[in-house]
Amino acid sequence: MAAASEKTDGLEHEEETSKSSTFKELGVCDVLCEACEQLKWKEPSKIQKEAIPVALTGKDIIGLAETGSGKTGAFALPILQKLLENPQRLFGLILTPTRELAFQISEQFEALGSSIGVKCAVIVGGIDNMSQALMLAKKPHIIIATPGRLVDHLENTKGFNLRALKFLVMDEADRILNMDFEQEVDKILKVIPRERTTYLYSATMTKKVQKLQRASLQNPVKVEVSSKYQTVEKLQQFYIFIPVKVKDVYLVYILNEMAGNSFMVFCSTCANTQRVALMLRNLGLNAIPLHGQMTQSKRLGALNKFKSKSRSILIATDVASRGLDIPHVDVVLNFDIPTHSKDYIHRVGRTARAGRAGKAITFVTQYDVELYQRIEHLIGKQLDLYKTEEEEVMVLMERVSEAQRHAKMEMSEMENKKKRGKTMDNDDSEEATGVRKKMKTKRKH
Known part of the structure; x- marks a missing residue:
C-alpha cells in the first residue's frame, strides 16, 4: 500500500512541477538561485524539477535519469540548502564509480557553494593517501569519493569517521555495483548513521540497484525522467x-x-x-x-x-x-x-x-x-x-x-x-x- 501511495505522490508531484520554470519556484533559496544564475543555469532540467521539491521535504530519493540530464544539480542544491540551514562539517558524502566523475561533481559543488564557503574533498585512487588524510583532517563539508579509497581511509586514517553524516548520495549506482564495489558499499553503510537522508541516482534500474535501495533507503520517493532506454531526440x-x-x-x-x-x-x-x-x-x-x-x-x-x-x-x-x-x-x-x-x-x-x-x-x-x-x-x-x-x-x-x-x-x-x-x-x-x-x-x- 505504501508503495502505491508513493507512486501517486510522484505523479501529483509531476503535475505540480511541470509548471515550475525557475529554481526559486522549486523552493531553492536566493543565495543558491544566484549561484545557478552565475553558472548560466537558466531553468531547471526535468530531473531537477522532479527531484528538488521532494528533496527539500527531507525524503529519500531514487532518481532514474539519463546521462546529461543535470542530476548533479538535482542532489547538490538540496544538500547545500540543508547545509546552510544547519552548518556542519562532514555533512554529505557522494559516492561515484570513477575518479573523473568525482572531480567533476566536486567542481559543481564548489561552483554552487562558492559564495557560502563550501569546502569539498575528493577521495579517489591514484592520488597520494597522505595528502588525502590531511584534507580529511580539516573536516570538509562534502566528501566526493570512489568506494574503494574511502573504505581505505575509514579503516586506516586515524581520527576519521563519518558518524555525524547527514546526507549520502550514490551517483551512477548501477555502475558502482557493476564495478563490483558491493562489499565496499556495504562497509560504508555499516559505519554511517542510519538517521540520514539518502539519494540513489542511476541511469538504469538493475536487480543489484533494487537490492541496494531496499538496504539503504527509507520510504523513498521515485523520480523518473525516462523510464525507457532513450537516446536524446536531437x-x-x-x-x-x-x-x-x-x-x-x-x-x-x-x-x-x-x-x-x-x-x-x-x-x-x-x-x-x-x-x-x-x-x-x-x-x-x-x-x-x-x-x-x-x-x-x-x-x-x-x-x-x-x-x-x-x-x-x-x-x-x-x-x-x-x-x-x-x-x-x-x-x-x-x-x-x-x-x-x-x-x-x-x-x-x-x-x-x-x-x-x-x-x-x-x-x-x-x-x-x-x-x-x-x-x-x-x-x-x-x-x-x-x-x-x-x-x-x-x-x-x-x-x-x-x-x-x-x-x-x-x-x-x-x-x-x-x-x-x-x-x-x-x-x-x-x-x-x-x-x-x-x-x-x-x-x-
Whole structure:
C-alpha cells in the first residue's frame, strides 16, 4: 500500500512541477538561485524539477535519469540548502564509480557553494593517501569519493569517521555495483548513521540497484525522467558496415571529412585507445588518449586539453562514457562497438547534451552484427546508414598503413621501456607521438 501511495505522490508531484520554470519556484533559496544564475543555469532540467521539491521535504530519493540530464544539480542544491540551514562539517558524502566523475561533481559543488564557503574533498585512487588524510583532517563539508579509497581511509586514517553524516548520495549506482564495489558499499553503510537522508541516482534500474535501495533507503520517493532506454531526440545516429581490416582507414576518412568538429572516439581496450591515438597523431591529427592505465594527473590533463579545445579528438575507453561533462562534443564515433548495449546509450550521451544537436556513428564489422542488433533492439529503432564512397576512402590506404606501422613501433618501444622498469606513462607529450622521430627522418631525406 505504501508503495502505491508513493507512486501517486510522484505523479501529483509531476503535475505540480511541470509548471515550475525557475529554481526559486522549486523552493531553492536566493543565495543558491544566484549561484545557478552565475553558472548560466537558466531553468531547471526535468530531473531537477522532479527531484528538488521532494528533496527539500527531507525524503529519500531514487532518481532514474539519463546521462546529461543535470542530476548533479538535482542532489547538490538540496544538500547545500540543508547545509546552510544547519552548518556542519562532514555533512554529505557522494559516492561515484570513477575518479573523473568525482572531480567533476566536486567542481559543481564548489561552483554552487562558492559564495557560502563550501569546502569539498575528493577521495579517489591514484592520488597520494597522505595528502588525502590531511584534507580529511580539516573536516570538509562534502566528501566526493570512489568506494574503494574511502573504505581505505575509514579503516586506516586515524581520527576519521563519518558518524555525524547527514546526507549520502550514490551517483551512477548501477555502475558502482557493476564495478563490483558491493562489499565496499556495504562497509560504508555499516559505519554511517542510519538517521540520514539518502539519494540513489542511476541511469538504469538493475536487480543489484533494487537490492541496494531496499538496504539503504527509507520510504523513498521515485523520480523518473525516462523510464525507457532513450537516446536524446536531437541525436542523429548512423552505422557504417565495413570489413575489420579497413576500420582505421574509414576512421581517418570520417575525421577528415568532418574536420572542424570535436570528436570522441570510443575503443574497447586501453591498448587500442593508445594505438589509435598514436596512429592519428602520425597523420598530423590532433588526438589525445584517455584510458584507465594512465595516471590520474595525466587523465585529468587529457580531459582538460579536450575541454579547453586545444585537442579536438579524444580517444577513450568506457572510462569516459559516463558522467563526464564534456560540453562541446559534436560527434561520437564508436570505433569498437560496445559489448554491453547499455554502454551505447552512455557513449552517445556524450553528444547532443543540453538541447544541442549531435551525431553518433557506429562502426560495424563482420564480427559485430549480433552486438549491433542488440543495440537496435535496446533503443527501439534502426540506425541510418552513413554513406561513404569506397573509392574516396581507399585513397587514404597508403598513408594510413604507414601511420599504423609507426604507431606499432612506438607501442613496442613503450612496452620495452616498461619492461626495463622505466615507467613510461602513456601521456600526451610530444615524445610519445613519434613527431620528433618523423622530423629526424625527414631531415635525413
